[in-house]
Structure formats: C-alpha cells, structure tokens
Amino acid sequence: MPLVGCHHCDAVLVEPEVPDGGAAICQRCGGTLFRRQRATVEITLALSTAAAILFVVANAYPFLSFEMQGQTTRTTLSSGVFALWDGGRYVIALLVLGTTVIAPALQIGLMLYVLAPLHFHRPAPFAVEAFRLVERCRPWSMIEVFLIGIFVAVVKLSDMAEIVPGIALWAFGLLIPILAGGTSFLDAELVWREIGDLD
Numbered sequence: 113m114p115l116v117g118c119h120h121c122d123a124v125l126v127e128p129e130v131p132d133g134g135a136a137i138c139q140r141c142g143g144t145l146f147r148r149q150r151a152t153v154e155i156t157l158a159l160s161t162a163a164a165i166l167f168v169v170a171n172a173y174p175f176l177s178f179e180m181q182g183q184t185t186r187t188t189l190s191s192g193v194f195a196l197w198d199g200g201r202y203v204i205a206l207l208v209l210g211t212t213v214i215a216p217a218l219q220i221g222l223m224l225y226v227l228a229p230l231h232f233h234r235p236a237p238f239a240v241e242a243f244r245l246v247e248r249c250r251p252w253s254m255i256e257v258f259l260i261g262i263f264v265a266v267v268k269l270s271d272m273a274e275i276v277p278g279i280a281l282w283a284f285g286l287l288i289p290i291l292a293g294g295t296s297f298l299d300a301e302l303v304w305r306e307i308g309d310l311d
C-alpha cells in the first residue's frame with residue numbers, strides 16, 4: 113500500500129484516497145500532506161498550448177522599436193543575443209539564450225509532449241525522462257527576470273529615444289502569468305502516477 117510522509121512532522125502514513133480538488137491532512141499534526149488538483153492534465157495542457165503560441169509570437173516579432181533622429185531600430189530577442197555575442201560578451205549571450213529561449217522552449221514543449229498523450233490515456237515514449245527534464249528546466253526558465261531587465265532599460269532610454277512597445281512585449285507579458293499558472297495547476301504527483309500506470 114502506498115505511503116506518504118508528512119512535510120511538517122515527518123510522520124509516515126498510509127496514503128488516503130482524496131477526491132479531485134480535495135486535500136489530505138496529517139493525522140498527527142494536522143498539516144496538509146498534499147492536495148489533489150482538479151482536472152490537472154486538462155488545465156495544464158490548455159495553459160501549455162497558450163504558452164506555446166505566445167512563446168512563438170514573443171520570439172518571432174520585435175518587442176521594442178527605438179526611434180532616434182529619424183531612424184528606427186527594431187529589436188527581437190535573438191537580435192539582443194547576437195548583439196551581446198558580437199560585443200564579446202559570450203557568457204552573458206549564452207545565459208540570455210539559455211534562460212529566455214532554450215529553457216522555456218524545453219519546458220513548454222516537453223509539457224505538451226507529456227500531457228497531450230496523457231489526456232487520451234496513451235503513453236508518450238520516454239514520458240518519464242521527459243517529465244523529469246521538465247522539472248529540471250523550470251528553475252532555469254527566467255522570462256520574468258528578463259522582462260524586468262527590459263523595463264529598466266526602457267526607463268533609462270526613454271529620455272534619449274522614442275520607444276514603441278512591440279507585439280512580442282505583450283506576448284512576453286502574458287506568457288509570464290500563463291507559465292506561472294501552468295506550474296501552480298500542475299499536480300506533479302498525479303502526473304507521475306499516471307505515467308507510471310501507463311508504462
């Protein structure tokens with residue numbers, strides 16, 4: 113029979129049956145053992161699909177245009193990375209590429225890869241490895257830090273040039289709460305169990 117450990121008092125208990133949307137309470141200390149997220153696969157799948165669309169828009173379109181002395185410069189995410197690389201800042205260029213493109217792309221792509229077949233109760237090949245990688249990628253996905261950096265730059269540059277926010281900036285802004293929502297609605301324990309049952 114499956115056992116569960118209490119994070120608050122370290123008691124090891126027999127795992128109780130919990131309905132979707134409910135929570136299990138520790139018999140000894142009254143702390144919450146775990147919660148069962150309602151429709152976790154469906155909600156997380158919907159949010160991941162939205163995130164994938166926004167991520168493509170955020171990378172394909174310019175996020176800022178600068179107008180200075182009649183000249184307009186458009187910047188995309190990749191042009192920023194190339195500018196850093198050309199300036200000899202190789203480590204920073206790779207860090208920006210890793211934390212704003214590669215890690216979020218892996219996180220979103222692998223979530224879709226694991227959850228879409230799970231919705232139809234069919235196993236994805238290497239679902240265990242893929243879901244493990246999702247959990248590894250999450251701490252490296254730092255779009256919100258990047259967006260704060262953009263806002264700081266915009267405030268500093270606003271005296272020198274006229275700045276026009278592009279469609280990618282709005283896509284980035286929307287992507288952050290949607291990715292955060294995907295993380296909070298994801299019941300990893302439930303997904304692990306379903307992957308395990310399917311194998």
Ligand SMILES: [Zn+2]
Pocket residue numbers: 118119120121122123138139140141142143
């Ligand atoms: Zn306890």
